[in-house]
Amino acid sequence: MLPFFLFSGMFLIAPAIILAYRSLEGPDGTLTLDNYRALTTDTVIAAYSMSVRISLTTAVIGGLVGFFLAWAVSMGGLPRPFRSGLTTFSGVASNFAGVPLAAAFIFTLGRIGVLTALFQLIGVDLYGGGFTIYSYWGLSLVYLFFQIPLMVLVMLPALDGLKQDWREAAENLGATPGQYWRRVALPVLLPSILGTMILLFGNAFGAHATAYALTGGLLPLATLLIGQQISGDVLNNPGLGYAVAMGMVFIMGLSIVLYSILQRRSERWLG
């Protein structure tokens, strides 16, 4: 027990505390909230808003696609082996992030990517048309590669929790399949769907390696900004760097809390 607290104290809690402490420290060493006021700097706002946009986009799209995919293999009438295949693949893909994932998409949709070349063959010039993989939509497309599988992994057991009896009870009371989904199944699944989307949001929001490997520093992102601040004071204000980091911790913490609240409710219903 003691080693656990000591270790997490040293390597998880203390690093966070020192950042929190430094974020409250002015240039002259006094306690101040100035660093947090400085969060409204254009660079910081730009980075946060891009991070939030990408995280929201991939959470919503990834959540919806992942939900329908989980539905398709669990109750959509696809052959049985599809389900276990998808489960294993999702385990792999949800952990396939970072450099290799970025590389895979560069080879697909980068300037020299296979798909880019194929599009050129049929006369569509992606990059001429303004698309680049190093952009908001490009990065979102890459993130979906681990967001969708994560959603699938959480939704499969949730869908299993829908009792056959509920469907039959609804049908018996005169409900059409549509009414059953609208009034029973979706409301029951909603906490789980929303909670997992929030989890996806945090997942994308805290991602650094994939974005770094893909874009270097081209895209303004909160995590990339913090990275740059570590190597050199790009913000010309060390204190602000700490505040940016604490802002991330706050948002991540909030999403985890919301996720666990919703997940708990969902477990009560879906047992």
Next chain:
Amino acid sequence: MSGFLSLHGIRKEFNGVVAVDTFDLDVEPGEFVSFLGPSGCGKTTTLRMVAGFEQPTAGTIRLAGKDVTYAKANERNIGMVFQSYALFPNMTVAENIAFGLRVRKEEGSARSDRVSELLDLIHLPDKAKSYPNELSGGQQQRVALARALAIRPQLLLLDEPLSALDAKIRDDLRAEIRRIQRQLNITTIYVTHDQEEALALSDRVVVMSKGRMEQVGEPFEIYNNPATGFVASFVGQLNRLPVTVEDPALGRIRMGRNELRTTSMIEAPTGAGVSLMMRPEEITLDDAEENVLEGIVETVTFLGSIVRVQVGVEGSKVIADLFNERLLELPEAGDSTRISFPPHACWVMA
């Protein structure tokens, strides 16, 4: 054809395995019919075909004069109560009860009137705003019953509604179900594997075994005149003694050196080895003029209002249920005793 609900030649196979076979039944309006039988005998399957969740492989189902064999479940207007309650966890009690009316687009005030009517009926008027997980099992099942009744179904189906409940609540709710059924005079089919439940509740009982109907009849008849060996041994306790037929016309039979007599018909020829059946409560430990057997008391079990005595008679076991009175002198294990039963209380089966 006749009857309010009529099942004719119903058969159901799952991947070639027969679950229900040649099922024929006519149910009168307002009648309470139970399906009774051991696990896996096809009770639920039959009920689900009536509800529309399964489609028969063969046969027809008619309800109120219409052929509904292949009608959609959500168009049959049949109320069903599930063993697992199957209440919608995201809705309050009132919303659950109102669900069927809501999908029927019934107007708001009529709906809430109906809901409070039903909450009164199940004696839970103050639980309208509770969620299912805040209710006890018995309360949840009442709500499930109210929900099924809310749509004014032509027929009420209950699939082992009490089997997830404690013994005491089970008895209360059983009485409650019967009261409500009588009050509404609603045609009801009740599935159970508990014979006491079936006998206590029903106008008629259908005893099933291995997908087939063994016997259909009033509880009294099922118990006293079981049509088959299966019914006899499944419904109630039954003693079975190996005997040989001496004179079929006079009802004379022999067990070892004991001469016995029955007033019921013997269809076997003289000399045939058959079984003599009798209920434990028909056996007394008094001396009588005929049908007396000697034996040794093996066990005595006190069951409250009944004392169950097991007696060994020439290698067979006979169970006698004695009514517990203050004056009853309990025999002890090892005692030698005489048992007897009246000739009209026993019958012969092959």
Next chain:
Amino acid sequence: MTISTAPIPVSTDAEAPEAPARRNRFWAWVIFIMTAVYFLIPLGATFWWSLRAEADKLGFEAYRRLFEDANFWPSFTESVVNAVAAIFLSLLIIVPTAYWVTLRLPRLRPVVEFITLLPFVIPAVVLVFGLIRLYGRPPLLLTATYDSSRVLLICAYAALSFPYMFRSVDNGLRAMDVRSLTEAAQSLGAGWPTILRRVIFPNLRVALLSGALLTFAIVIGELTIALFMAQQTFGPYMANLTRSKVYEPSAMAVVAFALTWAAMGTIALITRPGKRG
């Protein structure tokens, strides 16, 4: 009370049975095929690219070059060693903790669960930020030499694995009913070290292995922390390669995908129901 049961007439008459599931199945196929296309194209494109290192013909030249690259094996082995060290460190800390929390100190469970969730709250880039600021200068100077930084990196990886390791071990302990096993062992006169080594560990093999493999899959190619601690591990190596070479990165991505697949596939295999123990 007036509760009517006047039957509402049913309008249906016998019709032939139909297949209502067909429309569902159609949409299920549509969704499945569309997502399959999305997932398979990048993988296929990368693989195809990795076969094109030699002009005018497909072959495994890119893989040969990758494996012969002077920095490939050193960085890869270094990452493997780091991962294994982190896994052992994590196991050493988490197994007794999970065990204690299950058996002796259930009151501490919320605290422990909260702490093991911290890696989700503190993103890697923030964690390394804090670590560098904390251990980058005296009195706790750990980033002074390459090797001391490496120790710090391994500790960070162990901490990052806490959520997966704790979940996995905790589930394992629940599944095997630690309490009765422990009491049985105690009644036979076993001491704590013996109980842990002879009773708990063997019964937890599956849980430990899947926690370890998951940690391995995450740590082996980790970029962020290693990068800022200036470690020459596999993650920074791959990032470098992506920037400096044309064909090798594709071979590298394929290899990395295969590695992840091997780790996750093994987990799926050993945790399959009916294959416990």
